[in-house]
Amino acid sequence: MNKFYEVMDAVLKNGIRSYKVKNSKVSLPLRVEAANKTRSRKTGAIGVVRSKEDLSTPSGVKGYVVTSLETLLEDVSLVSHWNPNVFNYIRYSDEERRFLKGHEETNLQQINTFVVDIDTKKQPYTEILTAALDHSVGVPTLVLETPKGFQVYFVLEKPLFISNQNDFRGLRVAKRISENIKQSLVKVLQGVDISCNDFGFFRMPNEHNIRWFSEEMVYDFGSLIAWSKRQDDDKGRGLFVVANEVREHDPTQTAWFQELLKTRHVKGQSGQLGRDNLMFTLALACYSGGKGKGETLDLLDEYNSGLASPLRHSEVEKIVRSAYKGRFKGAHQDYIQELLNEWGSHKEIAIENPMGGWYKFKKEREDRKRSHYDEWEEDLLQYIQQEASLDQPIHWTTQRELCEAVGIPRSSFNVLIQQSKKILIKRVGKGRTAQTGITSVAVLLQCALSYQQTHRVRYKEAVDVLSSEQLNKRILIDLIEDVKWFLEKRGAKSITGKKFNSS
Incomplete structure (x- = not known):
């Protein structure tokens, strides 16, 4: 039961009270101490059900409200599913207090964990661990075995508190991260349910179904945002969706970019800007123009195949990776001009390049x-x-x-x-x-x-x-x-x- 308490504490992140308000079995001093700690933070509620069938009755979800960890620990053997992410409140929709309401995403108080549902046991849970390590965000915090498969928890180091500011922007970002975690695993594992509700009901952990737990394996939300952005590179979409966003300047639509893209006899030698420099300049232009990494690689791969002396494909990949590390804003105007002079058609071309380019973002010396x-x-x-x-x-x-x-x-x-x-x-x-x-x-x-x-x-x-x-x-x-x-x-x-x- 100690291990179960550690799991509950790690997942819930103080989102609900430690002890019951009434009929608690804990000593008064401990309750007073816990109450003093919770005064500085808001606590919410979660919903639990006794069987999977209770999640889909004609009248809705049949269950009851839990507002304390003490209640959860007492009822663990009676509960089949729960909300690991805490809501501001959950109430009853009927006078008999049997059916729940309020478990909508917009009522979330805090997101504690991302959960992936895997509906098969064709692969052991150890394969899930290695797949998550190799192809997703990393080793999961918790893996539960279910009757038909596994549920995989990626717990946050600190909870993400949800507000209605900017049309629930934080919630939308969290949903994108959840989607990308599932998409990263569906490529390498069988049975990943990509349509599963991101922040709904999941299997209740108990002493019989926990197959893996490591309280040290928790995830910083900022790092997950950075990871999710990298996943979105190849999909040509941004993590933050802004209505009617218009990019004022796209370097890939300029005359100098199209001129460099036409070159075919680029080779280069010592003291001369050659293929690597030209392709790096094109890649930086794509990066500053908001192109995805995959889209840029396809473009440069096609360009490289048309060269009289092409580079190896691995070299092209290396150039794109380097351009997308974010160390430079875009292509440098002086380099563009020198490349045009060396390899262009010698037509007079105006260089529109307000991004500057090949200039590093200004950071403190220690940060650099x-x-x-x-x-x-x-x-x-x-x-x-x-x-x-x-x-x-x-x-x-x-x-x-x-x-x-x-x-x-x-x-x-x-x-x-x-x-x-x-x-x-x-x-x-x-x-x-x-x-x-x-x-x-x-x-x-x-x-x-x-x-x-x-x-x-x-x-x-x-x-x-x-x-x-x-x-x-x-x-x-x-x-x-x-x-x-x-x-x-x-x-x-x-x-x-x-x-x-x-x-």
Whole structure:
């Protein structure tokens, strides 16, 4: 029951009272203390039902109102479904107080969690964990097993409080995030219900149906917004819908953009702006013009295929990724002019470019430095994901080759490794013969998850450690030794040398 209390507390985020107003079994001092804490915040209500059939009776939802965690804990064995997101109020629609009303989205007080309903057991819950890690926002906070499948909770670090300002803008943003989470999982998992009510009734957690819970795996709403925007890139839509929005200037409709798009013999050499520069300029113009990343990649891929000396497709993808990192506002006017002089038809073309371009957003020195490290860390993690595998999670190379592959200076690489909580390295040897083994927490988590079918205890230890935001280096070293053990048991390449360290 202690675990159940932790689950309820983590999900509800103090959205309802701790104890009953009347007939509470808790001592008076504890009730007074809790009442003093709740005076500074608003509390709401949730609805619960005793069976799934009660959700769809001819008279509506048949259930009762819960306004305290104490009541919820007492009734857990009697309840089948609940509202994990708290409403301002829920009332009864009949005099007998059997049917509920008020559980509409516009009456939400706070959003605590996003829930994905999966209506099949064709894949085990461990596959859901790895799919969420690889293809969605990350490892879920809670996974419940239902009679026909699973329900997956992504709990917020802090609740999102809903108001009617700007036509419930916060609610609309939350619904878009919920939609994108479901869309990201439907591509890789069977049975994902994309039509499920975002903030309706879901299975009640109990001591029998909880298959996974990690209170550390909670999500910052700002980070979810950023993630959702990236998902929307390829769909050509924005996260915030503004009625009658008109883009005053679209660089892709200018004469200079169309002129550069016609070039075919662009090559370039030392000291000369060539294919990479031209395509990066086109990509930045698309970015500042509001084009989606996928749309831009299609455009540049078509342009590249028409060149006399085209780039590899992977290079085109890299150019688009770099342009869409948001470090620059748009294409620089001087570069546009030089590219036109070098590769254009030498017609006189006016450069309309009010965005300026290739100018970085002004930030404080400390923030600029941090953003660079964040970008390098992201590039390095992507490199590790491509090079490592479940059978051999440690990728061996030299530090020089590694830095060249990622495009990071060695000095910055060393600083990044010291401060990163997601990347682990192991150095063997000295001088020219030195080898660097590199992996990530995510790769090791995937190894542990994939192996847990026959080594459940080791799996749980791995996940418990890797789910923590404050990683304990000593325990993490022991975990890697465990990973080494079960990989060698599978006949994988032996991992030799000293233990991993992050220095």
